[in-house]
Amino acid sequence: MPETDSAPDLAGLHDLSRELGEAADAVRRAAQYTSELALGGRLPARALGAGRARAVLRCLVGTLTDPAGLGWAFDGRRPAARIAWLAGVLTSRESLAVSLAVAGLKARIRAAAVSHPDLLTDPDTGRVLRAIEDDRQTEALRAFRSIIGSRGAERAFALLAPSFGDILAWNALTDENPFNDSTGWDIATGRTLTTAEPLFGISSRIWALLDRGPGRAEPVVPDPSLLERLDRSGTLVGYVRNIGTLGAGGMLLVQRVIGPDSVTRYVVQLAGMATDAISKESPQDVLGAIHAVARTSTPYSRAVTRALRTLVPSGTDIALIGHSLGGITALNLAADPDFCALYRVTHCVAIGSPVDGKRPADPGTRVFSLVNQHDVVPSLEGRSTVSPYALPAQFTEYTWTDDTHAFPLCHAAERYAHNLEFDVPETSADVDAALAPYRGRVAASRLFALYDR
Numbered sequence: 001m002p003e004t005d006s007a008p009d010l011a012g013l014h015d016l017s018r019e020l021g022e023a024a025d026a027v028r029r030a031a032q033y034t035s036e037l038a039l040g041g042r043l044p045a046r047a048l049g050a051g052r053a054r055a056v057l058r059c060l061v062g063t064l065t066d067p068a069g070l071g072w073a074f075d076g077r078r079p080a081a082r083i084a085w086l087a088g089v090l091t092s093r094e095s096l097a098v099s100l101a102v103a104g105l106k107a108r109i110r111a112a113a114v115s116h117p118d119l120l121t122d123p124d125t126g127r128v129l130r131a132i133e134d135d136r137q138t139e140a141l142r143a144f145r146s147i148i149g150s151r152g153a154e155r156a157f158a159l160l161a162p163s164f165g166d167i168l169a170w171n172a173l174t175d176e177n178p179f180n181d182s183t184g185w186d187i188a189t190g191r192t193l194t195t196a197e198p199l200f201g202i203s204s205r206i207w208a209l210l211d212r213g214p215g216r217a218e219p220v221v222p223d224p225s226l227l228e229r230l231d232r233s234g235t236l237v238g239y240v241r242n243i244g245t246l247g248a249g250g251m252l253l254v255q256r257v258i259g260p261d262s263v264t265r266y267v268v269q270l271a272g273m274a275t276d277a278i279s280k281e282s283p284q285d286v287l288g289a290i291h292a293v294a295r296t297s298t299p300y301s302r303a304v305t306r307a308l309r310t311l312v313p314s315g316t317d318i319a320l321i322g323h324s325l326g327g328i329t330a331l332n333l334a335a336d337p338d339f340c341a342l343y344r345v346t347h348c349v350a351i352g353s354p355v356d357g358k359r360p361a362d363p364g365t366r367v368f369s370l371v372n373q374h375d376v377v378p379s380l381e382g383r384s385t386v387s388p389y390a391l392p393a394q395f396t397e398y399t400w401t402d403d404t405h406a407f408p409l410c411h412a413a414e415r416y417a418h419n420l421e422f423d424v425p426e427t428s429a430d431v432d433a434a435l436a437p438y439r440g441r442v443a444a445s446r447l448f449a450l451y452d453r
Contacts, residue, residue, distance in 0.1 A: 013111035014388035020104030021189045028097035028185070031073035032081075034060055039080035071095040089178045092135055098173050101188040105170045112162040112386040116373070124150075125159050132167065137175045157407035161376040165384055177201060187382035190389040192357035193294055211291040213452030215283065215302025217252065217310070220447040232442040236431045237421045239269055239321045240351055244413035248274035250282030252307055252448040259440040265317045265346075267438055270304065272324025272352075272413065283452050289325045293354055293381050296332040303450040304329065305339060311446055312343065319347040319438055323413045324377060327353025331367070334360040347435055351416050354381035356391060368431050369397045372419060374404065375411045398427040 038060035064073045064084075072093035074084035088095070109129070113119040120126065124147040131140035147156040160167060165187055172184030180201025186193050229245050231238030234257060242253055246269070253269040273289040274282065283300035292298045312318065320330035327350030333339045334348045340361045348360065349368045352375050360367060371378045371385050383389060385399040402423050404410045420428040432439070 010111055010114050013107050013114075017104045017107035017111065017388045018190070020100050020107060024097050024100035024104060025185075025189045027070070027073075027100060028075060028095075031064065031070055031095065031097060032076040034064055034070075035074050035076040035081040035084070036078060038064060039074070039084065040076070040078040069096065071097075071099065073097065086178050089181065090176055092174075092176060094174065101173055101185065102170055105166045105173075105188055108166045108384075108386075108388060109163045111388065112166075112384065115386065116162040118159055119163055122159060124156075128160070129167070132171050132174065135174055137171060140171065152406075155406060157376045158374040158405050158410065161374050161379065161407060162384055162386055163379075164376045165379040165382045169382065172201065183382075190383075190387075193382055211283075211287040211299060211452075213283070213299040213302075215299040215304075215306055216451040216453060217303045217307035217448040218451070219310070220251070220449050222445075222447045226447075227445060230445055232445075234267075234435075234439040234442065236321075236349065236428050236435065237417050239267065239349075240323065240413055240417040240420060242269050243271050243321070243323045243326065243351075244417060246271045248272055248284050250274075250284050250450045252304060252450055254308065254311060254446045254448070255442050256444040256446075257438050257440050258443050259437045261437065263317070263437070264443070265319070265438055266308075266312050267319045267321060268304070268308065268330075270300075270320065270322035270326030270329050272322075272326050281451050281453075283450055284325055288452075289328070292325060292328040292332060296335045296358070298329070298332065299452040300325070300329045300450065301332045301336070301339075303448075303452075304333060305342075307448040307450070308343070314342050315344065317344045317346050317437070319349070319435060320345060321349040321351075322353065323351045323416065324353055324411065327351055327355055327369075328358075331355040331358040331360070334358075334362070334365050334367070337361045340365075346437070349431060349435075351413070352377055352411050354378050354383075356383040356387075356395070356397075357381050359392065360394060363394065365394060366434060367395045368434070369395060370416065370420070370427065370431075371397065371399045372410045372416065373399050373401045374407060376407050377411050396430075398424065398430070400424045400427070 038057060064070055072088040073095040074081050074088060109119060118125065127143040128140050131143055144156060169184040169187035172180035183193055183201055231241050246253055248271050251271060255267045257265050257267060259265055271284060274284050283303055288298060288300050292300060320333055322330035330348050330350055334345045335358050345362060345365045347366050351370045354377060355369055373385050391397055400423060402419055409415055
């Protein structure tokens with residue numbers, strides 16, 4: 001895997017990865033059907049009537065276990081099929097479907113290496129990829145830790161960021177953990193995640209159970225010095241700087257803008273995740289972030305809705321702008337039909353957020369996803385910035401690299417603001433042009449403290 005082609009064909013690699021993913025999915029469905037026949041008591045009546053059931057069953061089981069054919073391919077919902085599948089996972093018996101899916105993921109990593117050659121040429125990342133390929137997950141983890149020890153966590157995550165989701169999916173499909181296979185399949189086939197994370201495969205239902213609460217919002221009288229620091233330019237850079245000023249302490253900023261056409265609109269600015277606790281009173285915690293990736297209704301989205309209902313008249317145009325977890329929550333709100341029945345979400349801007357699997361309820365909502373390619377966070381829902389799968393027409397994705405090459409520095413709201421102002425000003429100009437109706441006088445800035453309960 002770590003070797004590179006002399007002249008890689010990016011379009012060809014993308015086509016190959018998609019075709020391999022589709023083939024893997026088709027083979028898996030065939031294996032599931034065969035498993036149902038063999039272990040579900042659904043042999044054709046003709047075979048039973050002719051007294052050939054035993055021979056047919058032997059043929060089906062052989063098809064499902066032939067290393068030169070489907071491999072160990074038991075799958076399906078029947079208890080016997082699940083037990084046989086689990087035995088294969090725990091004993092590292094790979095199926096043809098998994099082999100095809102992994103080949104597709106490798107093609108994606110090679111495609112990512114066209115613009116990020118360190119993925120394959122760096123000796124440390126090469127050790128990680130070789131260990132995963134040889135089914136030595138412990139060694140892969142040890143190699144990753146060695147990168148952190150010798151070069152720092154910042155460099156380790158930045159090196160793997162362009163293909164982080166693909167690497168996690170590859171690991172999920174080949175390790176001995178049965179719980180993360182579903183997520184691995186979702187990523188390998190370009191589907192929206194059905195679970196929240198690919199490392200352990202913990203169901204999104206579990207995260208929802210842990211991250212409970214109706215969401216609560218309390219108006220806050222801000223310190224005058226904070227109000228003075230808030231940007232009122234109505235530009236994308238200004239909004240991102242405001243989010244950085246708010247920090248991740250559970251604060252929401254809503255600015256009322258009188259647009260150039262004298263129409264009143266609102267800009268909702270949502271901050272990202274606090275990293276100082278897994279669970280805390282604010283919905284901006286680690287649990288909330290994992291929960292928000294897989295579900296649209298979370299304590300964070302519900303708290304924001306409660307805040308807006310006290311301030312923003314129904315039917316008003318609003319723009320949702322969020323960083324990290326704030327960007328996920330912005331898309332979650334835009335994807336909620338009930339929220340969109342209250343307000344007209346004209347624009348949704350996600351900065352450094354894993355949002356590519358989410359879809360707005362209103363087809364008129366324009367979505368902008370802004371990503372530094374060394375930032376690992378946006379790929380945590382399975383799609384990287386070099387994915388072979390295109391986004392819908394509603395989405396406009398802007399990506400870039402800067403000279404930091406370090407995570408989490410490249411993920412910080414302040415760093416994104418710096419990128420947008422100095423490194424990719426054309427991106428800021430494009431988004432500002434789209435947000436032109438919101439470029440006017442800021443008539444009011446309101447702050448809310450958000451809580452789970």
